Amino acid sequence: MESKVVKADGTPQAVTKSPSGFRIIWREIVRDKIALVSLIILVLISATVYGVSLFLEQDEIVKVDLFAIHEAPNDEFILGTDYGGRDIFGQLIIGTRNSLSIGILVTLMTGVIGVIYGLVSGYFGGTIDNIMMRIVDFFLILPFLMVAIVFVAIVPKYGVMSFSLIMTAFLWMGIARLIRSKALQEKELDYAQASKTLGSSNFKIMMTQVLPNLSSLIIVTMTLNLAANIGLESGLSFLGFGFPESTPSLGTLLSYATNPQTLEFRWWIWVPAAVLILVLMLAVNNVGQALKRATDARQRRG
Amino acid sequence: MAFLKVEDLKVHFPIRGGLFNRKIGAIKAVDGVSFEIEQGKTYGLVGESGSGKTTTGRAIVGLNDITEGTITYEGEELNKKGKAIDPRRDIQMIFQDPYSSLNPKKRVLDIIAEPLRNYEKLSRKEEKDRVHELLEQVGLSPESILKYPHEFSGGQRQRIGVARAIALKPKLIIADEPVSALDVSVQAQVLNFMQDIQKDLNLTYLFISHDLGIVKHMCDEIGIMYKGRYVESGTKQDIFNNPQHIYTKRLVAAIPDIDPKKRAEKKQFRQEVQTEYEQSYNDYFDNEGLAYGLQSVSDTHSVALPEKG
Amino acid sequence: MSKELLEIKNLKTSFRIKDDYYAAVDDVSLTLNKNEVLGIVGESGSGKSALAFSVMGLHNRAKIEGNIHFKGQDIANISPAKLNKLRGDDMAMIFQDPLTALNPLMPVGDQIAEAILLHKKDMSPKQRREKVIDLLNKVGIPRPEHTYEQFPHELSGGMRQRIIIATAIANQPELLIADEPTTALDVTIQAQILDLIRDLKEDMNAGIILITHDLGVVAEMADRVAVMYAGQIVEIADVETLFESPQHPYTRSLLNSMPSEDESQDKLHVIQGIVPSLQNLPRKGCRFAARIPWIDESAHEENPELHEISPGHFVRCTCYKNFYFPDESKEEQVNGVS
Amino acid sequence: ACNGGSEESGSSDSEGEGSSEGSDSEEEASEDGLYSIDDFSTDKTNEGEAIEGGNLNFGLVTDTAFEGTLNWNFYSGTYDAEIIQWFDESLLSSDENFLYTNDGAATFEPSEDGREFTFTIRDNVNWHDGEPVTAEDWAFAYEVIGDPDYPGVRYGEDFTNIEGMEEYHNGEADSISGVEVVDEKTLKVTYKEATPSLLTGGIWPYALPKHIFEDVPVADMIESPEVRENPIGFGPFKVDSIVPGESVTMVKNEDYWKGEPKLDGVTVKVINPSTVVQALETGEVDTVDSFPVDQYPDNADMSNVEFLGQTDMAYTYIGFKLGTWDADAKEVAPDDSKKMADVNLRKAMWHAVDNNAVGEQFYNGLRWNATTLIPPSHPEFHDSENAGVEYDPEKAKQILDDAGYVDTNDDGFRETPDGEELVINFASMSGGDTAEPLANYYIQSWEQVGLNVQLLDGRLQEFNTFYDRVGQNGNDDPEVDIFQGAWSVGNDINPAGLYGRDALFNFSRYASEKNDELIAEGISEDSFDVEHRREVYNEWQQFMIDEVPVFPTLYRAELVPVNNRVQNYSIAFDWSELYNIAVTSEEAPAAE
Amino acid sequence: MWKFIVRRLFITLPQIVLLSVLIFLMAQMMPGDALSGLIDPNIDPAAIEEQREKLGLNNPWYEQYSDWISGALKGDLGQSFVYKMPVSDLIGQRLVNTFWLSVATLIITYLIAIPLGITSGRYNDTWADQLITSYTYVGFATPLFIFALVMLWVFGYMLGWFPTSGSVAPGTEPGTFDYIVSKIQHLLLPAISMALITVVNTVQYLRSEIIDTKQKDFIITARAKGASESRVYNRHIFRNSLLPIAAFFGFEITGLIGGTVFVENIFGYPGMGQLFLQSITQRDYSVVTSVVLLFGIASILGALISDIILSLVDPRIRIK
Numbered sequence A: 001m002e003s004k005v006v007k008a009d010g011t012p013q014a015v016t017k018s019p020s021g022f023r024i025i026w027r028e029i030v031r032d033k034i035a036l037v038s039l040i041i042l043v044l045i046s047a048t049v050y051g052v053s054l055f056l057e058q059d060e061i062v063k064v065d066l067f068a069i070h071e072a073p074n075d076e077f078i079l080g081t082d083y084g085g086r087d088i089f090g091q092l093i094i095g096t097r098n099s100l101s102i103g104i105l106v107t108l109m110t111g112v113i114g115v116i117y118g119l120v121s122g123y124f125g126g127t128i129d130n131i132m133m134r135i136v137d138f139f140l141i142l143p144f145l146m147v148a149i150v151f152v153a154i155v156p157k158y159g160v161m162s163f164s165l166i167m168t169a170f171l172w173m174g175i176a177r178l179i180r181s182k183a184l185q186e187k188e189l190d191y192a193q194a195s196k197t198l199g200s201s202n203f204k205i206m207m208t209q210v211l212p213n214l215s216s217l218i219i220v221t222m223t224l225n226l227a228a229n230i231g232l233e234s235g236l237s238f239l240g241f242g243f244p245e246s247t248p249s250l251g252t253l254l255s256y257a258t259n260p261q262t263l264e265f266r267w268w269i270w271v272p273a274a275v276l277i278l279v280l281m282l283a284v285n286n287v288g289q290a291l292k293r294a295t296d297a298r299q300r301r302g
Numbered sequence B: 001m002a003f004l005k006v007e008d009l010k011v012h013f014p015i016r017g018g019l020f021n022r023k024i025g026a027i028k029a030v031d032g033v034s035f036e037i038e039q040g041k042t043y044g045l046v047g048e049s050g051s052g053k054t055t056t057g058r059a060i061v062g063l064n065d066i067t068e069g070t071i072t073y074e075g076e077e078l079n080k081k082g083k084a085i086d087p088r089r090d091i092q093m094i095f096q097d098p099y100s101s102l103n104p105k106k107r108v109l110d111i112i113a114e115p116l117r118n119y120e121k122l123s124r125k126e127e128k129d130r131v132h133e134l135l136e137q138v139g140l141s142p143e144s145i146l147k148y149p150h151e152f153s154g155g156q157r158q159r160i161g162v163a164r165a166i167a168l169k170p171k172l173i174i175a176d177e178p179v180s181a182l183d184v185s186v187q188a189q190v191l192n193f194m195q196d197i198q199k200d201l202n203l204t205y206l207f208i209s210h211d212l213g214i215v216k217h218m219c220d221e222i223g224i225m226y227k228g229r230y231v232e233s234g235t236k237q238d239i240f241n242n243p244q245h246i247y248t249k250r251l252v253a254a255i256p257d258i259d260p261k262k263r264a265e266k267k268q269f270r271q272e273v274q275t276e277y278e279q280s281y282n283d284y285f286d287n288e289g290l291a292y293g294l295q296s297v298s299d300t301h302s303v304a305l306p307e308k309g
Numbered sequence C: 001m002s003k004e005l006l007e008i009k010n011l012k013t014s015f016r017i018k019d020d021y022y023a024a025v026d027d028v029s030l031t032l033n034k035n036e037v038l039g040i041v042g043e044s045g046s047g048k049s050a051l052a053f054s055v056m057g058l059h060n061r062a063k064i065e066g067n068i069h070f071k072g073q074d075i076a077n078i079s080p081a082k083l084n085k086l087r088g089d090d091m092a093m094i095f096q097d098p099l100t101a102l103n104p105l106m107p108v109g110d111q112i113a114e115a116i117l118l119h120k121k122d123m124s125p126k127q128r129r130e131k132v133i134d135l136l137n138k139v140g141i142p143r144p145e146h147t148y149e150q151f152p153h154e155l156s157g158g159m160r161q162r163i164i165i166a167t168a169i170a171n172q173p174e175l176l177i178a179d180e181p182t183t184a185l186d187v188t189i190q191a192q193i194l195d196l197i198r199d200l201k202e203d204m205n206a207g208i209i210l211i212t213h214d215l216g217v218v219a220e221m222a223d224r225v226a227v228m229y230a231g232q233i234v235e236i237a238d239v240e241t242l243f244e245s246p247q248h249p250y251t252r253s254l255l256n257s258m259p260s261e262d263e264s265q266d267k268l269h270v271i272q273g274i275v276p277s278l279q280n281l282p283r284k285g286c287r288f289a290a291r292i293p294w295i296d297e298s299a300h301e302e303n304p305e306l307h308e309i310s311p312g313h314f315v316r317c318t319c320y321k322n323f324y325f326p327d328e329s330k331e332e333q334v335n336g337v338s
Numbered sequence D: 001a002c003n004g005g006s007e008e009s010g011s012s013d014s015e016g017e018g019s020s021e022g023s024d025s026e027e028e029a030s031e032d033g034l035y036s037i038d039d040f041s042t043d044k045t046n047e048g049e050a051i052e053g054g055n056l057n058f059g060l061v062t063d064t065a066f067e068g069t070l071n072w073n074f075y076s077g078t079y080d081a082e083i084i085q086w087f088d089e090s091l092l093s094s095d096e097n098f099l100y101t102n103d104g105a106a107t108f109e110p111s112e113d114g115r116e117f118t119f120t121i122r123d124n125v126n127w128h129d130g131e132p133v134t135a136e137d138w139a140f141a142y143e144v145i146g147d148p149d150y151p152g153v154r155y156g157e158d159f160t161n162i163e164g165m166e167e168y169h170n171g172e173a174d175s176i177s178g179v180e181v182v183d184e185k186t187l188k189v190t191y192k193e194a195t196p197s198l199l200t201g202g203i204w205p206y207a208l209p210k211h212i213f214e215d216v217p218v219a220d221m222i223e224s225p226e227v228r229e230n231p232i233g234f235g236p237f238k239v240d241s242i243v244p245g246e247s248v249t250m251v252k253n254e255d256y257w258k259g260e261p262k263l264d265g266v267t268v269k270v271i272n273p274s275t276v277v278q279a280l281e282t283g284e285v286d287t288v289d290s291f292p293v294d295q296y297p298d299n300a301d302m303s304n305v306e307f308l309g310q311t312d313m314a315y316t317y318i319g320f321k322l323g324t325w326d327a328d329a330k331e332v333a334p335d336d337s338k339k340m341a342d343v344n345l346r347k348a349m350w351h352a353v354d355n356n357a358v359g360e361q362f363y364n365g366l367r368w369n370a371t372t373l374i375p376p377s378h379p380e381f382h383d384s385e386n387a388g389v390e391y392d393p394e395k396a397k398q399i400l401d402d403a404g405y406v407d408t409n410d411d412g413f414r415e416t417p418d419g420e421e422l423v424i425n426f427a428s429m430s431g432g433d434t435a436e437p438l439a440n441y442y443i444q445s446w447e448q449v450g451l452n453v454q455l456l457d458g459r460l461q462e463f464n465t466f467y468d469r470v471g472q473n474g475n476d477d478p479e480v481d482i483f484q485g486a487w488s489v490g491n492d493i494n495p496a497g498l499y500g501r502d503a504l505f506n507f508s509r510y511a512s513e514k515n516d517e518l519i520a521e522g523i524s525e526d527s528f529d530v531e532h533r534r535e536v537y538n539e540w541q542q543f544m545i546d547e548v549p550v551f552p553t554l555y556r557a558e559l560v561p562v563n564n565r566v567q568n569y570s571i572a573f574d575w576s577e578l579y580n581i582a583v584t585s586e587e588a589p590a591a592e
Numbered sequence E: 001m002w003k004f005i006v007r008r009l010f011i012t013l014p015q016i017v018l019l020s021v022l023i024f025l026m027a028q029m030m031p032g033d034a035l036s037g038l039i040d041p042n043i044d045p046a047a048i049e050e051q052r053e054k055l056g057l058n059n060p061w062y063e064q065y066s067d068w069i070s071g072a073l074k075g076d077l078g079q080s081f082v083y084k085m086p087v088s089d090l091i092g093q094r095l096v097n098t099f100w101l102s103v104a105t106l107i108i109t110y111l112i113a114i115p116l117g118i119t120s121g122r123y124n125d126t127w128a129d130q131l132i133t134s135y136t137y138v139g140f141a142t143p144l145f146i147f148a149l150v151m152l153w154v155f156g157y158m159l160g161w162f163p164t165s166g167s168v169a170p171g172t173e174p175g176t177f178d179y180i181v182s183k184i185q186h187l188l189l190p191a192i193s194m195a196l197i198t199v200v201n202t203v204q205y206l207r208s209e210i211i212d213t214k215q216k217d218f219i220i221t222a223r224a225k226g227a228s229e230s231r232v233y234n235r236h237i238f239r240n241s242l243l244p245i246a247a248f249f250g251f252e253i254t255g256l257i258g259g260t261v262f263v264e265n266i267f268g269y270p271g272m273g274q275l276f277l278q279s280i281t282q283r284d285y286s287v288v289t290s291v292v293l294l295f296g297i298a299s300i301l302g303a304l305i306s307d308i309i310l311s312l313v314d315p316r317i318r319i320k
Ligand SMILES: Nc1ncnc2c1ncn2[C@@H]1O[C@H](COP(=O)(O)OP(=O)(O)OP(=O)(O)O)[C@@H](O)[C@H]1O
Pocket: B013, B027, B028, B029, B030, B047, B048, B049, B050, B051, B052, B053, B054, B055, B056, B210
C-alpha cells in the first residue's frame, strides 16, 4: 500500500517533508468534522469528570440520606436523587470517571497483553504459534460471564482495578489474534528479514522493527476497543455482577433501570447515564472510525 | 581455496497436513546446488520464477535453514553453531523491493545504523559520522539522515539499502533482484553504483536476477537454475555465446532484441529453439522433469546432461 | 472510410486530488490503424495506463477532455450503455497483473463466457461453452475442458494471462489495448505471450495499442512507437526510425540506459531525478528540462510542440537539437536529495 | 391487630382487618406519601355480577423458572407450592392462628396424652382420576418421606418425632410402627412426644396417591412424570398442561369435595418482576402470588385492581455474633470474648437506629418498626403490648458511655472499655433495591453514636456468600461481627429452630439456660393451654429484648393486587376457598 | 474434508476437557451450593445435610468431577440439584427455545444487514450511506439490554403487539398450528431486539468489504468486458463481498450466546441463557457445567462451521 502511494507521488525535491503517520491521523481527524467534534466532546467530558471528581468525595456522594429519597431534579440536587437519597449528579460524575477508567484500563491492559502475545506468536510462527493460538482458542470458549461472576463472589475488594483485571483476562484475545495475523505478514516483509541479516536479535526485531509498523493498527483497534469496553461494565452491572453501589459507575446507574418504577417514573436516575454512555461510545467510535480511515489510504478523505 | 563454496545445497520446505499436521511432503526449493565464487567477482544466478534463486541466496545469509549440504565461506563452514567470529558479518544482502526492505517507520539514520549498533559499540557521535560517511559513499546527501524512506525515490531507497548492507564492511553481498522493481532509468543508476562500490570495496556479488540482459551486463560467471537445480553454469561467454542446455538456449532466445530489424531473425531463432526444446526435452530432463547432474564441458563451463553410457 | 481505427485528439485526462484537477494525460493526440501495433513506452507514472483507461472509458472519477474517435464515433463522451456495447466487443483490453484481474471466485471459463454472453445474447449456453473451449485452445491452453472449471489461483501466471487474453479476444475486437501484458511474467513466458498477441493481430486484423516500459518488447512488437513522458507524447515514429535515430533527449536517454548487446559501454546512462508526481508536474515549458540541467534553458521551447522532423516522426520541444550526453566521468555524480 | 408503625404513619382512621367496605380509602396514601398495612384488607371486594365459568390468570412473580416438582411431598421451591395449591391441598385445614381444624378434607381426634392422632378422611374426597383418597395414601406419604432413598428435604423433626420412624429411616424396620392404617379412610399416627407444635404444622397433612406412585422407586419419584408432567391431587382444579418452567394450565375438578368450582380453569404463569405492573395493568394476569412492595407507591392508583394486604410472616433483624458453632456437639458454643459480647453495646446499637424512619422513607410505611421476634402475623403470640426498644440516640450514647465505650483517642469513634480500637464488621446481603442504602443507613446511624461499623469487605454479600460466612454450614466467618438477615417464620411459632441451643440457624450463636428453659416450656404439655403458651412466649420476647442476641428491625406488609373482575378472593392465611373464586367478565379489564 | 473436521474436533477435545475441569473448579470456588437456597426455619438443617451427603456435594471436587465426567461420557450429564431432574432433560427443553431464538435472530439479522450493507457499500458517501452508517454507530453505542428493555416496553406493553414473557402461550397443545404461531410470536420480539443491535457489525463489515471489492482489478476487467454497472455489482462485487459474511456466520453463534443471556432474562424467555444465570445463582453445578460446556462446544462448532462454509464458497481455500 504504502509503496504504491509513494511510487506515485514521492518526489523528494518537491515534497519538503511528507507527513508522518501520526500527522496523517491528526490531519484526518481535523478534517473530519464529526470526529473533531467527538474528540472535543471526549476531551471535555474526561476533563470535567476527572477534574470535578477531584472535589467530590465518593464516600460523601454515596451517603444515604433518608429524607431525600427519590427527589426529582431540584436546586439542591441538579439531577435528583436515587432511592438512597444519594445525589445522582455526583454519582454520574464519579460513575463516569470509574467507567472511563475501566474502559481505559482494560483497553490498555488488553492492548499490552494482546500486542505482546500476538507479536510473539506471529513473529515466531510455527509450533510456538500453534500452541499459543490453541491457548487463545481455549480462552475464547471460556464462559466469560461465569468467570466474572465467580470472581465477584470470591474477590473481597471488588473495585475498578480488580474489575479491570478480570475483564482484561478475557478480552486480550481479540487483539492478540489481530496482531498475530499482522505480525505474520509483517515479519515476512523484507525489512524484517533485512534486520535479521544485519544481526539484530529476534526480540529487537519484534520490538523495534515490527511493532512500530503495527502502531497505527494498534491505535485504531484500541480506540475502537475503548468504545466497547466502556459499555462492558454496564452489561455486567445489569445482570447484577457489576460494582457495589458504593462504587458508582455508569453501569450501576443504568442498571437501576431494570427496576420498572425507575425506568418509567424516575428518568433522572438512568437517562443521564444512558445518554452519557451513548455519547461516550459514539464519540470514541467516531474518533476510532476516523483513525481507521486515516490509516486506510483508500478511505482517506482527500 | 574458494572464497564462497556451496556444495550440494538442499533447502526443502515441509508440506504439512493430515490428522496431526504432520509433514506429508516437501517442496524441494533448492535441490542439490553447487557453485563457487571467487573474491571480487560477480556471480549471476538466473532462472525463472520459483526456480530457487532467492532461497539459495537466503540460505547463504542464513535466513533459510539448510536441509543438506554445506556452505563454506573463506574455508569456514557456515551454519555451525558456537563460532567465535560471526562470519555472517561479512555476508550481507540487498533486497529486491526497495519499498518493503526499508522499515517505513524508521529514519534513515536508524536504518543504516542498525548493523552498527548490533556489532560495534560506537558513541552517538561516531555512529553519526559513520552514517554520514556511508551516505556519502552511496551518493546521498547528509541531510537525508533524518528523513523517512518514503521520502526517497526507488533508486535512492536502494542506495540506502546498500549503505546499510556495506556498513559492516562485508566482503560478500547477495543481491536478490536489486533492480527488478525499478524503472529502466533508475535501474541503470543502481547498477552503475553497484559496480562502483564493488571496485571501491573489493566486494564479491552473488547477483540474482531473471533478466538476462542485466546479468550479462553485470556478471562474470553465471549459473542457470531450473526447478531447484542447476542446468548450466559457466562464464558469461559460455552461457551467452555457447549455451548447451536446451533450457538455457530457450532463455537466451526469449530475450527481446532491442533492434527492430532483427525481429524476423529473432523469431526464426526462437522457433527453432522451441522446436528443439519440444523434441529433445527428454534428453535434458529426467522423468520428473528435473535437470540431471552437471557435467563439465570445459574448464569453466558445465551443463546438466544425463551421464553418458 | 479512412483506415484509421482510432483517432485521439487533444486528450486530457485529469484526476481530482484534494480540490484540484491534475492532468495525467495532457494533450495527447494519436492515431491507430487497423492491423497495426502502436507501442507506448515511458517510465512509471508517465500516464500510459491513464491513456488506455480513457480510451476504454474505465475511469470513473476522472475528467476527460478532448476527442476519442473510434470507428468514426466519438467515444469520449458517450452514454454508459453505448459504451458497454463497444467494450468487450469492438474494443478490448488486456491487463498487467493477471492474478488480480480475474475474479478469484469464478471459474475462469465462466469469466470468458461472460464476455460472450454480454455481447452475443442469442448464443445458447452450450454454444457459448464451445466457443470458450475454442478460445482456450486458441490461446494455447493444453486441456481446455479441464481448465474451464478451474479457478484463477489454480493457474500459473502465464496461464492466467492467457485467460485474460482469451477474454479480450472473445468477440474479435477491432481494437485491443494491452497494458503491460507481460511485466509480471518470466521471459520465456513473455516471449510466448507476445507471439500469441502477434498471431492474434494477424488473425483478427485488429489495431493494437501495446503499453510497456520494456524497450525490447516494443522493438519486437510495434509498428509505430510513442514515447510518453509526464503525460505527454514526446516522440512518435515508426519503430525502425525510433530505434535508429531517436531524437528526443528522453528517448535517447532511455535507450542509453539499457544494458545493450555490445559491451563496448561499461557504464549505463543514468537519467537524473525521477518522474515528478502528478501534482508536481511542471506544466510550463519542457517537462523534461529539469532532468537534463546541463542543457541550456534557451534550448527549450516555451510551449513545446510536436515537430514533424521527417514524415511520421514527431518530436516535442526543440531541445533535441542541442542535446548531448554529458561527459562520462561527470555523469556518475547523481543528485542527492535536497 | 398490630400496632407497629401505625402511630407514626398518621394514617386516617384505621379499619379493622377483613372489613369489606370503604375500599375507596384503602389504596390512598396519606399526604406524606405513607401507607399503612391497616388500610388494606385481606379479602377482595366483590363488585358486579359473576359470570358462569371463566378463567383466572395467576402470575408467579419471579425472574427464574419454577422448578416443576409439583407435589407437596417433593417440592422445595415456593413457586412450585404456589402452583400445587391450586390442584392439591392439605387434608387438614387450619384457622387464623394456624391451628389445625376439623373443617378440612380430613378430621382428627387427638388422644388423651396428645401423642396419638386418629384421622378420618371424608368420603367424598377423591383424586382427580376418580380414585378415593385413602388412609393408605396418607400413610404412603409418611413411608416415602421416611424412606432412606427419599430425595426431598421434608424429613425432619416432624417425622423423627413419629414412633418407629427413625428405625424405618435407618432401615431397621420394614414399616413405621407409629403410622397405622386403621381402615380405608382412617389413619392413626403416634408421636413420641406431645407438643403444641404438632397442631400448628407439626403433622404432615399431605397424601401421596399410592395407586400411582406404588411402582415408582422412591429415589426416582421426584423426576417421574407423575410429579412433573401429569401431577395429580384432589384440589379444586386439575392440571391440564404444563410448559416446563413457564406456565401451568388447569381446568376445574367437577368432582371437588367441597363442590364444583365456579371457574372453568386457572392458568398459572411466570411473570418477570420487572414487568409485573404491566401484566396487571393490561389484564394479562388477574393476580399474582406476591407483589414487589417497592413498586406499590408508584402504582397505588392502578384502576383495574384492588390491592389486598396483610402482615407478612417475616421480619428483618440484625444479629450479633456471640459465639461459634460446635460441630461435634452440634450445638451453639457461646463465647464471652466476642467483640459483641457486651449486652450494653448491643442494646445501644438498637437504640441508635430509627426503624420507623427507615420504614417510612425506604418503604413508604409498608415496612415498619419491629418490636419483638414474633411478628404480628401470629396475632395469638405476638406481644403487641411490648413496645420493644425505641429510637433514642442519646440514650444509646449514654449506655455506651456508662459501659465504658468512650472515644479515648479523639478519632471520632469510641474505643472498647479496654481502650482498644473498636471496628465492627457488618455483613449484609445484596439483592433488592434498598439493600445497599439500608445497610449504609445503619452504618451511618451507628456512626452518629460514635461506633465505627464497617461493611464487611466494603460491599454487600451475595446471598450464598452471606450465608456461608454467617455460618449455614457451621463454619462461621470470624470476620463477621454483626449481620443483617431476615427470617420468614412458619406456622408454628416455636423459636427453637432459630434460637435454640442446637439450632444451626441460630446464627448469632447465642445460648443461655434461661432461653433453653423458655423455649422448652413453650412446647411443653402445659403449653397446650394457649394462655400459658402465650405467657411463656411473651416472656421470651421480652427476654430476647433484654439480651439482644439479635434485634428485629422491620415487619413487613405483603401486598397482592387483584383484578376488579375477580370475586371471592382472599389472601388470608386461613382462607382455602379457591373453588369459590369467580369472575365477572371473560376478559380481565385493563387499567385506564 | 471429513478428515479436516475430524482433526479439528480432535484438537478441540482437550480444550473441552480442560474447560470442564476449570468450570468444575470455579463452581467449587463459588460460595454456597445448590442447597444453600433452602435456608428456611421450616426445613430441618439435618435434612438438608442429608441431601448434601446424598448428592455428593460434600465430596472433594475431583471426586465429584470424575463422577460427573464418567457419566457425561456415557451421555448422562447428571442430575440438577435444584430441578431434581436429569440435566439433559432440563437442557433439552431450553436448548430448543434458544435454538429457535438464535435462528430467528440470525435470519432477521441477515434480512436487515444485507440490504443495508449493500446499499451503504454501493452508494458510499451518499446520504443513504450516511444514514446507515449513523445507525451502525448508534447501534454500536447502544447497550443491548437497554434497547431490549425499551423494545419490550414499547412493543410488548404500550402497543401490546407481542407477548412479553415465556416461550409459548399457556395451554397450547404442542404440535398444533396455534402452538407454532404462539412460539413464533414469543420469539419475534427478543429476536428483533437482538438482531437490530447485532446487525451493526455485519452492516459495517459488509460495507467496507464492498468498498474494498469495488476497487479490485477484476472489477475493471468486468467493466472492460462491457458489463453494465448492475451486472458488475450483482455478479462480481456482491458475490465476493458476501463471502466473508457467510464465513462470519459461525462466529455469530458465539456472539449470540452472549446476547441470549441478556435478552432471555429481559424477555423472560426460558432458554439456555436464562438457565445459565439462574443455575449460577442457584449454584446448580451440574447444570452450570453442562451449559457452559455446551456453550463452549457451540462456539467451537461455530468456528468450524465458519471454516467449512468458507472453504465451500471460496475456492482459494481448500480443506483436505
Ligand atoms: N518459506 C517457504 N515455505 C515454503 N515454500 C517456499 C518458501 N520459500 C520459498 N518456497 C518455495 O520454494 C520455491 C523456490 O522459491 P524462490 O523464492 O527461491 O524462487 P525464486 O527463484 O527466487 O523465484 P522468483 O523469481 O519468483 O523470486 C518456490 O516454489 C517457493 O514457492
